Amino acid sequence: MEPNIQLKDINLVYKTRNGEMVDAITNLSVDIFPGEFVSVVGPSGCGKSTLIQLIDGLLKPTSGEIIVNKKRVTGPSPDRAVVFQDFALMPWRDVNKNVLLGPELRGKTNSFKEKAMDTIRMVGLKNFERKYPYQLSGGMKQRAAIARALTNEPEILLMDEPFAAVDAQMREIMQEELIRIWQATGKTVVFITHSIDEAVYMSNRVLLMSARPGRFIDELKIELPYPRTLEVKNSQLYFEYRTHVWEHLKTEVHKVYDTQAS
Numbered sequence: 001m002e003p004n005i006q007l008k009d010i011n012l013v014y015k016t017r018n019g020e021m022v023d024a025i026t027n028l029s030v031d032i033f034p035g036e037f038v039s040v041v042g043p044s045g046c047g048k049s050t051l052i053q054l055i056d057g058l059l060k061p062t063s064g065e066i067i068v069n070k071k072r073v074t075g076p077s078p079d080r081a082v083v084f085q086d087f088a089l090m091p092w093r094d095v096n097k098n099v100l101l102g103p104e105l106r107g108k109t110n111s112f113k114e115k116a117m118d119t120i121r122m123v124g125l126k127n128f129e130r131k132y133p134y135q136l137s138g139g140m141k142q143r144a145a146i147a148r149a150l151t152n153e154p155e156i157l158l159m160d161e162p163f164a165a166v167d168a169q170m171r172e173i174m175q176e177e178l179i180r181i182w183q184a185t186g187k188t189v190v191f192i193t194h195s196i197d198e199a200v201y202m203s204n205r206v207l208l209m210s211a212r213p214g215r216f217i218d219e220l221k222i223e224l225p226y227p228r229t230l231e232v233k234n235s236q237l238y239f240e241y242r243t244h245v246w247e248h249l250k251t252e253v254h255k256v257y258d259t260q261a262s
């Protein structure tokens with residue numbers, strides 16, 4: 001099978017206002033295949049959000065090439081949708097209007113109205129359609145951002161810690177719902193998370209990122225059946241995957257602290 005997302009030797013250097021250069025990502029390469037659910041795990045500041053924005057086309061790599069469906073990425077496109085870490089809702093639009101932003105930009109509001117209703121219901125915001133972001137809790141804003149991404153019916157879903165602000169019970173419901181949607185639609189999902197458990201629970205493959213400047217240093221294929229029931233979660237293999245990811249994270253997080261301390 002051919003990959004639908006290819007990152008080839010990507011470097012991304014941020015230039016700050018005072019002229020300082022920050023190497024966020026260095027020599028990062030990966031192939032992601034149609035229908036995969038890939039999680040990315042790495043220490044804070046290693047370049048995960050940068051990676052999501054690169055794949056979406058919001059950021060251009062300083063060098064290297066990003067190919068999606070055999071075309072070089074030059075900017076955002078409706079075949080990709082992002083759930084941003086900070087939700088990025090528009091404060092002057094209510095939930096319904098935020099969710100319909102993508103279709104509206106493409107002049108397709110009417111044909112997506114029903115879809116928007118469905119996704120709003122799915123994320124549990126049915127009675128909040130007319131509320132504005134300031135009237136929502138952090139978890140509700142995050143769910144509205146997820147509904148917005150799904151309403152676009154993207155082929156590729158880029159999710160930057162989408163459940164971080166959602167409470168524990170809601171998180172489990174949303175995890176199950178996302179797996180259900182992913183299985184039903186065959187979307188490709190790139191999923192950033194700080195939760196080791198979530199990465200192993202959700203994914204086909206976990207990519208392990210180094211401390212900044214970020215690149216992939218290891219990957220783990222999660223060969224467990226779906227649905228990942230309690231029995232699967234209690235299996236020896238599940239435990240081994242979790243331990244592997246945890247050992248990796250511990251090493252990389254230490255590198256960050258050691259650099260900061262010195």
Ligand SMILES: Nc1ncnc2c1ncn2[C@@H]1O[C@H](COP(=O)(O)OP(=O)(O)OP(=O)(O)O)[C@@H](O)[C@H]1O
Pocket residue numbers: 014015016022023024043044045046047048049050051085212
């Ligand atoms: N616009 C910017 N200008 C300068 N430096 C930036 C900019 N955005 C991010 N950085 C730096 O680039 C590095 C990677 O940032 P990024 O947000 O991608 O990390 P992350 O892995 O998503 O972190 P977290 O897990 O905390 O969300 C960090 O050191 C950050 O300080």
Ligand SMILES: [Mg+2]
Pocket residue numbers: 048049050085160
């Ligand atoms: Mg981030």
